[in-house]
Amino acid sequence: MRRSVSEQEALPAGITFRLNKILRDKGKFGYGVIKEIHEYTKLERHLISKLIQGKVRSISWQTLGQICLYLRDKLDVDLADLPGILFGFEAAEFWEMLSQSDVTLTVGVRRVDGVERRWVNAYDAYLLGEVLNGLFRLGHEKLANLTQHLVLSYRRGEDLALCIDQAEGIHKAFHEEGGNRALICIGSVKSNPVTEWIAAEMFGARPFESQDRMRSAKRRTCPFFLQFRPDDPDTPSCHGGFRLATSRGSKTPGIYYETRSGRWECCPSAGTEDSALILYAYRPPEGTMELVLAGFSGRATGATALKLRALSLRAWPPNYDREHIKIGVFIVRFLFPEETDPQRAAWPMPVEPIDFDCTAVDEEVLARRLDRLKKQ
Incomplete structure (x- = not known):
């Protein structure tokens, strides 16, 4: 059965969303980051804030796609590395x-x-x-x-x-x-x-x-x-x-x-x-x-x-x-x-x-x- 792009996928236990780390590695942290991502992706600011803080336990395919496009177009992240590098094990x-x-x-x-x-x-x-x-x-x-x-x-x-x-x-x-x-x-x-x-x-x-x-x-x-x-x-x-x-x-x-x-x-x-x-x-x-x-x-x-x-x-x-x-x-x-x-x-x-x-x-x-x- 085909899933809707807006359907929420729960993150497996022990998996974290690592947007914050990628932003830090690219020198993008602090004031103005949420605004920049919002203006490019049109995602809600409170959702972006939770994504950056790693406080989401589920994420829609649509949201994931928008974040990947932002990282590719604005931060020159290789598309071949996405979305894989956005996820990591907690112990790692x-x-x-x-x-x-x-x-x-x-x-x-x-x-x-x-x-x-x-x-x-x-x-x-x-x-x-x-x-x-x-x-x-x-x-x-x-x-x-x-x-x-x-x-x-x-x-x-x-x-x-x-x-x-x-x-x-x-x-x-x-x-x-x-x-x-x-x-x-x-x-x-x-x-x-x-x-x-x-x-x-x-x-x-x-x-x-x-x-x-x-x-x-x-x-x-x-x-x-x-x-x-x-x-x-x-x-x-x-x-x-x-x-x-x-x-x-x-x-x-x-x-x-x-x-x-x-x-x-x-x-x-x-x-x-x-x-x-x-x-x-x-x-x-x-x-x-x-x-x-x-x-x-x-x-x-x-x-x-x-x-x-x-x-x-x-x-x-x-x-x-x-x-x-x-x-x-x-x-x-x-x-x-x-x-x-x-x-x-x-x-x-x-x-x-x-x-x-x-x-x-x-x-x-x-x-x-x-x-x-x-x-x-």
Whole structure:
């Protein structure tokens, strides 16, 4: 049966409409784009806005045809590539936002007492390998330059100022160079201090200033918090420490996050449970993407590596989406089997979790903080 050109076709699950990306690639974003498309295609402005924002779940053949003609006639898009390039898998989009022309990778290094040797945590290295696998698995030929930085981790007795300065230099240089760039941080603030700069800038906090003395957790600048273990490095941090607030003496190590009601939930790191943080920010005006993959422990970092492909599906799309910035904040909870083999602790490979879930910090929680920053 012949279908009407005005009949709506639903987009299959997991498929996104990528008009926004094509417009960005052609330098067409910002003021005036909707008007230009409307004048050429005669499509309604509110529909064009939804198409650009990727908020449509169905599209008519007529609308699709008009968009294709606009792209061909006004932006010189090859007709042979249409309409295929207008559609993409969500997971591919996650990796595509990372696979900019220039990618900077950072991983923390620790110093051995009394010698000049440095070492990288085995699970951080394993996760780094999985990130590289993700970048290249989908054939991103645009990855023109890959830079790596070994960042000095802070620990008791270490020169904190040196750690801060090095991390700041990397973060500052990344933004000053601009263009299509991605910064990927392996490890939490306990091992990779560049993470602190990303979180602080994202939520308007003072980097490397502890907020443990806040009277109430709701006054914390960041909507997530790493409750350190007693023997963890006492790194001063805007999103980590040894106490959630003076009114709440939390003792369970793990990752806490604020819910819409204002309560703070805990994903513990103890026994058979562990947790990780996935944090990213994409800034279309700058063309930059920052990503933090932070397992609370080595075990959680290894599990993040093993489940990275699945997590890239669950940590997309961003849970805070504005024209100038798109932010994703996700807390991962892992469940591990009871350890019965006494030799298992000596095995070098990560432990496979028997279950995991990925919780998006509520958009309203993020908006309470981020919308306020936009007004300042």
